[in-house]
Amino acid sequence: MFWDNVAGIYDLYQIINRKANDHAASICAEYITNEDNVLECACGTGIMTRIIAPKCKTQTATDFSEKMIHKAQGKLKKYKKVEPKEPCAWH
DSSP, rough: OHHHHHHTTTGHHHHHHHHHHHHHHHHHHTTTTOOOEEEESSTTTTTTTTHHHHGEEEEEEEOOOOHHHHHHHHHHHTTTTEEEEEOOOOO
C-alpha cells in the first residue's frame, strides 16, 4: 500500500505543509466541544489529531495504513483520550 511505503517519511512534509495543516485542524477544532466524541478518518501519523484532541471528550483516529497508525500511536501517547486504530473494513 502506498501509504505504508511513505509512513516513515510522511512527517517530513510538515516542513512544507505545517501552516496549512494547523490552520485546517484549527478550523475543525472550533466546532468541537469537550462533550464531543470525534471520529477522525485518514488520520495519517496524527498531525491534525494533536490539535483536535485537547478540545474533545474522546477521539478515535483511524487510517487504512497500519504503518501510519503505528506512527500515530507513538506520537499520540500523551493524549489519553485518543485511540489511534486501523479500521475494520470489507471490500
